[in-house]
Amino acid sequence: MKATIYDVAKQAGVSIATVSKVINQTGRISEETRAKVNRIMQELNYQPSVVASALTGKQTYTLGLLLPDLANPFFAEIARSVEDRAHELGFSVMICSTDNNLLREERNISLLKQKSVDGIIIATGVRNDTILKDLKKQNFPVALIARDMPSLAIDTVLVDDFIGGHMAASHLIEQGHRQIAVIAEDTLVMSSKERIRGYRFALEEAGIAYNPELVRISDFKVTDAKQVAGEMLDSPEPPTAIFACNDLLATGVIQAVRERGLSVPGDLSVVGFDNTLLATIIDPPLTTVAQPIQEMGQRVVDLIIRIINDKNSTKQRVVMLPELVIRSSVSRPGEYRNK
Amino acid sequence: MKATIYDVAKQAGVSIATVSKVINQTGRISEETRAKVNRIMQELNYQPSVVASALTGKQTYTLGLLLPDLANPFFAEIARSVEDRAHELGFSVMICSTDNNLLREERNISLLKQKSVDGIIIATGVRNDTILKDLKKQNFPVALIARDMPSLAIDTVLVDDFIGGHMAASHLIEQGHRQIAVIAEDTLVMSSKERIRGYRFALEEAGIAYNPELVRISDFKVTDAKQVAGEMLDSPEPPTAIFACNDLLATGVIQAVRERGLSVPGDLSVVGFDNTLLATIIDPPLTTVAQPIQEMGQRVVDLIIRIINDKNSTKQRVVMLPELVIRSSVSRPGEYRNK
DNA sequence: CTGAAAGCGCTAACAC
DNA sequence: GTGTTAGCGCTTTCAG
Secondary structure (H helix, E strand, O other), X not given: OOOOHHXXXXXXXXXXXXXXXXHHOOOOOOHHHHHHHHHXXXXXXXXXXXXXXXXXXXXXXXXEEEEOOOOOHHHHHHHHHHHXXXXXXXXXXXXXXXXXXXXXXXXXXXXXXXXXXXXXXXXXXXXXXXXXXXXXXXXXXXEEEOOOOOOOOOEEEEEOHHHHHHHHHHHHHHOOOOOEEEEEOOOOOHHHHHHHHHHHHHHHHOOOOOOHHHEEEOOOOHHHHHHHHHHHHHOOOOOOEEEEOOHHHHHHHHHHHHHOOOOOOOOOEEEEEEOOHHHHHOOOOOEEEEOXXXXXXXXXXXXXXXXXHOOOOOOOEEEEOOEEEOOOOOOOOOOOOOO | OOOOHHHHHHHHOOOHHHHHHHHHOOOOOOHHHHHHHHHHHHHHOOOOOHHHHHHOOOXXXXXXXXXXXXXXXXXXXXXHHHHHHHHHOOXXXXXXXXXXXXXXXXHHHHHHHHOXXXXXXXXXXXXXXXXXXXXXXXXXXXXXXXXXXXXXXXXXXXXXXXXXXXXXXXXXXXXXXXXXXXXXXXXXXHHHHHHHHHHHHHHHHOXXXXXXXXXXXXXXXXXXXXXHHHHHHHOOOOOOEEEEOOHXXXXXXXXXXXXXOOOOOOOOEEEEEEOOHHHHHOOOOOEEEEOOHHHHHHHHXXXXXHHXXXXXXXXXXXXXXXXXXXXXXXXXXXXXXXX
């Protein structure tokens, strides 16, 4: 059986209170007994039970992380960075993929609460904010990453999507494009909305008329983006550039182009969003708006731990700046049109 | 404050024992009181504390999952499938990336044990088996996925790597290749060894001399694979095909080819391993040896839960068959050599 | 059928 | 400095 605090106490000839004190470095104990207890703990290979200590009202040192899909490289990278920071600080993280399904979100949150996680980080993109409201009402520690809910005072870290969208579109405009399409995953989600707003603003600045025909919604699957891009390519007046609201969708549009025997960026320029592994792996390497995933992950866990330690700490919204990473998927329109 | 079993008991006018019984559906309680208690639980929005119940010796319903790197698509996909099955069965999963670092593995395992996870699934590729031995000695539930440790009797689910390597090489041989190289991530790891052994065997069968010059080791990063592949391409007698021991490495070799103004499969045929998202996304779509990731994830959690429920259940090794997925990265050597 | 009570491993007053 | 003791929320005999 695993050693308990009683075993240590007995072996060391002290009381369990004393052992507890040396474990938690509280109270005052003589150097001598401290050393002895420590030695015994070593010998017995004693590990305090987080479960028992949690029951007495202490933390469980575990965080919940809700995201749409771990198999999506963007979220996998987010998860990795959250995990890294959490581990640094002694926390574990329970990850739950929800597929953006409301029911699963609810179930997972309730599960996480039963397990007494100290806080929950949410990256999932619900349209619905009742879940968040509930959590807030119960004063349960929550923080958002890569998604926004400006109507609620919740700690959040995200990238400025408006600027990101603006960057993508401006870059394309600077390269001479005027027929610029957008493919977004879901216009109901804040970040998509903002990216599109940034895009529109860039168009306006450049005096280009906004054409609603050019902004399309796709499912989150690459095949769907491919399909949507394909339709646009086959239209009588195809765009010369497409801004895909994330790298995964961008790969779909690149595939659509290739399938038609055309080339990127020769026949169509493409810019993505996120700067995941994918951007470096596809051909051509993708020009994309980078989110500082590492930093974002780090910041959310710092945020949530702050809340855990002080439930009344003032809420923060940290918005980071995206950055345009230029690779090879954009050129001037018509530049190599005839190869 | 959160409602406890006492609150429910008081409200329902029964003892906590009775409430406990209706929660766990143990003992015998009248339909009447059962209904009443259930109603009160609803009203109070009562959720039993997993922590408290774990302290009494019951399970925590959480699993640990150790893997090298969540940001690697293969492992992200594994994690996703493990997570799915675990949730189905009411378990949560704590994920830990170890970067294949022994120290981190140890730390994480010890952390997971302090948190009383019910079992640990290991996908990480330690060369060292002492950790596993320790776990086994303590009779702690462990299961391996996508890695092997045949010297220890541990529940495992993996793909037959020998056959996989054989498939990859045979396919290439059938296409007429004779100068076939391999890039592996780490020859000390079982699965790499086996894949290479399968490759050698296929060569032998075909009467092709084995040339150790053609099997190279690379770091796990794509840039490294690119570098290694580049060296081979620049050699006086470059291979006409490369078998990359995973899809990520394969993307590296494709990049190396492209960087030299050559093409896949025109100048070099490539076959990968794993069949992750990457395989469908790169250009050309990658011919690769598929691992049944979904099933594998499902099976390990079934395995580990079996062990949890019966620590003495006989160990199982479930080895699944890989499958060659033919896409467009392989052609006959020289076929389009001059475009 | 239902309840009283012991105990899971640990923390935190409060004594000594 | 160190020990006693009362919980934390729940499960589980064992009586009744």
